[in-house]
Amino acid sequence: MSPNLLLPEETSSQVLRRRILATAGTLLLIGTYLVLVITQPTGIAEGLGQGVALVTFAAYLAAAVMLLVAVLPDLPVSTLTLIPVALALNIILGQFVGSVMVPLYLDSIGTVLVGFLAGRRAGAATGVLSTLIWSLFAPTVLPFAAGAALVGFLAGTAARFGALRRPYLAPVAGVVAGVLVGVVSAPVAAFVFGGTSGVGTGAVVAAFRSMGDSLLSAVTKQALISDPGDKAIVFLIAALLIYALPKRLSGSFDFIRRYRVLGQRGTK
């Protein structure tokens, strides 16, 4: 889509401010994660444990919001109109899958779709927004905004480096994304909520705890069991949906054209 002639060009100070915000958000996320993993605070239910929960919650949420504010003004209108559709798809498909008792989440399918179609920045913004809006109905998802941003970011990165050029590459990229997202999200589950919010996942964490693992270690292992499989399926479904799009629609996204995301498939 051609650039908008009605809007003023952005100044270099605005670009600099956004870069600083994005860098600060990323550093805050990495710093918080490293501090939690290195120090592994104990006694999460009393005294300082409450502080650790609050700091983890606030740092992960602030990092996600900083990344969102840095990315949002940069997104073209075609991506902005795509994001609400993706958010609604996350919720509707997630609810439909949940209603038929299949042990999958598929609640990040819209985020991955945006990452594949519009790139990693749009994917990350969709992940954060999806969590912020979903938190209106389930407040416990709020500190997982950074993990959701990472899903979108990794989907965009995978698409950029050719994960959609062959159908079998998409689930492989999903497994890698699932491992990273599981590792990053585990401290939130461990230190903010003291475990997981599902009975099945709680049983897995309890099994690891009974073998002598620390809470963070048990939650991380549980996440490494659940997330890669879910993300592999989500990445595969999103890839198949993008293959089904008419070429004029998928080709209207600058990201798809610039990085030849669909390879030969996009030129046929």
Next chain:
Amino acid sequence: MPKSINLHPFTVLALTAAVVTMTTAAGLWWLSCAVITVCVLVAGWTGHLRRLAVLSAAILIPTFASLLLIHGLVSQQASGLIAVAGPFRVTEGGLEAATVLGLRTAVLVVAGLLCTLLISKHQLVAAIDLSPAPPQVGYLLAATLFLLPHMADKQRTIGQAQALRQAGTGRGLSGWFQRVRLRAVPLVLASLQDAHDRSSHLSARGFPAAGSHTRLRTVADSVTQQRVRWISLLCAVVGPTAILAPFWGSA
């Protein structure tokens, strides 16, 4: 009929943030119970009690069960042993930790959901539009909230159309996948096409428009509410620090 509260949405959000952070920092079971009780009373007074109970139970029952499994059944604490059987080890400390963590989550869930139920989504969108937040945020929130029922209707209609042509009636896992595919593919393709069409119209009209613009909907606000918001935000930051300062000193 639920009552409407004539408060600015940001006032409700700021109050909720202050209550949740300070209660979490305090970590006292009786305070958490008191906050939950007050939330329930407010929900009853405003006519949202049933919805609050259903939504909270859907989140909190599995959460409490999970915490009991993790901390209550396989406790790693040495003292206060209640029972041991194979890998299971129930201690007083473990049960207490599960209760405290469960109540911490319960405060966040109940207060957060009450906040959502009290705020009108139209007012929230208007308040975001009138705030210094980027104009894209208001659009994205409004579009998502109003697109959700529209897309849910569309998904039902697609399901009915597929049922009429007797497509996707298979059983088992393959039948489920076929049903998902027959619903999801038309839904996604149609929605992406709609989004693509909307983008050209919005782009032609100079979206996102910067600067101030007229809104027909007004959001009730006052100097008192602004003060309450600032004090609440201050409490949300300073309160937990003051509560936890003695622990930092001892650590």
